Amino acid sequence: MICQTIHDRHLAISASQTQAHSCDFSDCDIRSDRLDTLMQPDDIKRELRLRGMSQRDLADAVGMDETHLSKSLAGKRQFKIAEMDAIRSELAPEPGSEDRLALRSIPLLGEVPAGAFDARSQRSGGRIIVxxxxVPPRAYGLTIKGDSMDLIVPDGSQVIVDPDERKLWPGFRYIVRSADGETTFKEYQDGPARLVPCSSNPAHREILLGSEPVTIEGRVFSYMMRDVPRRSV
Incomplete structure (x- = not known):
């Protein structure tokens, strides 16, 4: 009787999440993978906090409407099975997760200096695991194209950008947008204040601040790249 009660209670809890689930008590295994990995709204919210992700980040990552996600997390809407599968794949903790390395994903917004972008609204759909x-909470990634900074970051590498850090400090690198909408990746130096390339290509020029209008989009927080041979000096 005790086993029957526990079994019935388990199925009652699971039913709201797995509408189509049926069970033959005679051979049911409550420990099935599907039931074992169900995530309740509080589980999802906890994982978002651990990863520094917003509900919008999760909605983008799993291809779900943000309004639907918000209502489901608030208990006003039930998750569809496909939605829960996608969320579980993105967020579900593994066994022993208490000691696991915290993971999160950030949006990959495009390339620099290959063209214009808007870090506040562009949605490429790509993401980077960090x-x-x-890593700052609103950070995003960019892929470096070209040789404007190849003495530091080779072509094809990815940088993580902090859009909330725009104060200029000598020796730090920044994503910069020019008046015509083009973006570039440069190092700031003072005396005089200027943005300098760190490039093997002499065609790339310094930009004196004040000589032309520019917008600082954010400071480069870190790099993701493979090792490359050291250039001779």
Missing amino acids: TDPD
């Missing part, structure tokens, strides 16, 4: 817990 493990550093200090």
Whole structure:
């Protein structure tokens, strides 16, 4: 009788999440993978906090309407099975997750200096997995194209950008937008204040601040790249 009660209660809890689930008590295994990995709204919210992700980030990552996600997390709408599968794939903790390395994903917005972008609204659909817990909460990724900074970051590497850090400090690198909408990746130096390329290509020029209008889009927080041979000096 005790086993029957526990079994019935388990199915009652699961039913709201797995509408189509049926069970023959004679051979049911409550420990099935599907039931074992169900995520309740509180589980999802906890994982979002651990990864520094917003509801919008999760909606983008799993291809779900943000309004539907918000209502489901608030208990005003039931998750569809496909939605829960996608969320579980994106967020579900693994066994022993208490000691796991924190993971989160950030949006990959495009390329620099290959063209214009808007870090506040562009949605490419791509994302980057990051493990550093200090990655800023609104950080995004860009793929470097070209040789304007190839002495530091080779072509094809990815940079993580902090859009909330725009104060200029000598020796740090920034994503910069020019008046015509083109973006570039440069290092700031003072005396005089200027943005300098770190490039093997002499065609890339310095930009004196004040000589032309520019917008600082954010400071480069970190790099994701493969090792390359050291250039001779």
